[in-house]
Amino acid sequence: MLVRTSLLGALAACLSATAASANELETRQSIASCPGYKASNVKTTANSLSATLSLAGTACNIYGPDLTDLILDVVYETNDRIHVKIQDAASNVYQVPESVLPRPGGSSGNGYRANIAFSYVANPFSFAITRRSNGETLFNTSGSAIVFESQYLRLRTSLPASPHLYGLGEHSDPFMLNTTNYTRTIWNRDAYTVPPGSNLYGDHPIYFDHRTTGTHGVFLLNSDGMDIKIDNTAQDGQYLEYNILGGVFDFYFMAGPTPVQVAQQYSQVVGKSAMMPYWGCKSSATNFMNGTLTGLKWAFISVDTVTKTSGMLQK
Numbered sequence: 190m191l192v193r194t195s196l197l198g199a200l201a202a203c204l205s206a207t208a209a210s211a212n213e214l215e216t217r218q219s220i221a222s223c224p225g226y227k228a229s230n231v232k233t234t235a236n237s238l239s240a241t242l243s244l245a246g247t248a249c250n251i252y253g254p255d256l257t258d259l260i261l262d263v264v265y266e267t268n269d270r271i272h273v274k275i276q277d278a279a280s281n282v283y284q285v286p287e288s289v290l291p292r293p294g295g296s297s298g299n300g301y302r303a304n305i306a307f308s309y310v311a312n313p314f315s316f317a318i319t320r321r322s323n324g325e326t327l328f329n330t331s332g333s334a335i336v337f338e339s340q341y342l343r344l345r346t347s348l349p350a351s352p353h354l355y356g357l358g359e360h361s362d363p364f365m366l367n368t369t370n371y372t373r374t375i376w377n378r379d380a381y382t383v384p385p386g387s388n389l390y391g392d393h394p395i396y397f398d399h400r401t402t403g404t405h406g407v408f409l410l411n412s413d414g415m416d417i418k419i420d421n422t423a424q425d426g427q428y429l430e431y432n433i434l435g436g437v438f439d440f441y442f443m444a445g446p447t448p449v450q451v452a453q454q455y456s457q458v459v460g461k462s463a464m465m466p467y468w469g470c471k472s473s474a475t476n477f478m479n480g481t482l483t484g485l486k487w488a489f490i491s492v493d494t495v496t497k498t499s500g501m502l503q504k
Contacts, residue, residue, distance in 0.1 A: 223249040225313035225334030252341035265298025275438040345430040356396040403446030410439040
């Protein structure tokens with residue numbers, strides 16, 4: 190009876206996995222048929238570009254209705270930073286509020302002299318970011334159609350072979366990200382004991398692309414849950430793909446060209462970390478939060494101090 194039950198369980202699991210694979214393949218095929226958008230009413234200045242994006246064909250409605258009308262805004266905020274934002278025309282879709290993350294703003298960059306440049310194809314709409322000094326493509330969405338639905342967004346960029354990518358934290362994966370059949374989930378969770386290959390407490394949807402010609406950064410300002418897939422297939426080549434539960438495409442591209450400069454340019458967008466209390470640099474804080482008071486004596490910190498500070502942080 191036990192053997193029979195095990196066999197039936199294995200068969201059920203196999204059938205379930207087969208059905209899931211079939212559903213995933215069907216979804217991929219449906220996404221591949223999405224029409225994308227076409228750009229019109231394009232207006233340009235020396236440091237900006239705006240356009241209307243309209244659905245280019247029959248809606249695919251994979252996980253919800255396709256939004257038919259979008260707005261594209263591109264601003265050279267500095268000569269080292271380009272802000273590219275694609276949002277719904279009605280501005281009904283949730284965006285991270287300014288009160289939560291103040292935007293750096295600015296428009297001091299010059300589209301003719303900036304270190305990175307924005308270009309686009311009108312129909313079907315795609316865009317690219319290139320490094321002006323050598324014409325190298327840093328980001329290019331022409332490989333697949335952009336999907337913008339009420340509960341699902343997808344955008345893919347091609348990458349060079351064997352890229353050196355870092356970031357997309359917080360996670361317990363290797364420092365340099367895997368680039369084949371890899372999914373980095375952006376979803377905050379308390380991963381007790383910090384298991385390998387896991388998403389952790391915070392999320393930072395920025396990656397550094399380190400190349401022999403320089404390093405650049407790509408930051409997506411979106412607080413919705415997402416899967417960022419990195420893969421290399423015979424059909425699609427090397428790519429990075431955003432699959433997001435909602436929100437808008439709000440990208441900041443940073444020119445670098447060194448890793449330190451990318452980090453500095455990123456801090457200009459999101460701000461710098463607040464200075465933590467001196468005692469918080471000690472292991473006593475971690476020990477306390479883990480349920481033990483070990484270490485408080487040698488740090489000369491009273492339990493009242495830690496308790497009050499923890500309470501203030503929670504508020």
